[in-house]
Ligand SMILES: Nc1ncnc2c1ncn2[C@@H]1O[C@H](COP(=O)(O)OP(=O)(O)OP(=O)(O)O)[C@@H](O)[C@H]1O
């Protein structure tokens with residue numbers, strides 16, 4: 001499967017979710033490549049930090065910040081089970097090749113007005129919203145800084161469970 005995390009807005013968690021989705025699949029024994037399509041290179045930075053920390057490599061990260069990415073992704077997908085693309089700032093070219101678009105709610109705080117309004121705004125919307133939601137959790141910030149995943153920090157924590165549920169839901173979309 002080729003999954004791209006995209007959003008017009010910056011700082012919404014594309015890199016966080018791309019790394020955690022890839023990490024979860026890798027932990028389940030699947031071969032994964034992450035394509036860092038953002039010139040900022042945050043996924044590459046995370047991977048380098050992870051290596052400096054002496055932590056095991058879970059998946060390769062390739063830097064490929066070009067508009068032609070949608071042509072190259074299928075080829076990169078050949079040797080692996082999944083390609084996860086950490087989205088670029090401009091997404092027009094990639095969106096053209098999105099076959100199955102879905103929203104994922106990140107930094108979701110269930111009992112807030114904004115969460116309720118978002119739910120209402122997206123209700124019955126196409127593309128549909130994934131049922132799995134990711135809460136606002138300090139563990140994600142710690143993970144980003146230290147080249148870790150939330151499951152490295154707290155294997156049985158809520159954040160790790162949310163990531164497992166999100167990965168399972170995405171994996172089930174086309175199988
Ligand atoms: N569920 C979450 N809970 C708490 N913090 C989060 C969560 N998701 C992301 N963050 C934090 O929010 C910040 C932005 O996340 P991230 O870098 O993943 O976003 P991005 O969409 O890739 O940003 P950019 O547009 O700069 O590439 C980071 O500090 C990250 O640790």
Ligand SMILES: [Mg+2]
Pocket residue numbers: 014015016038042086
């Ligand atoms: Mg990013």
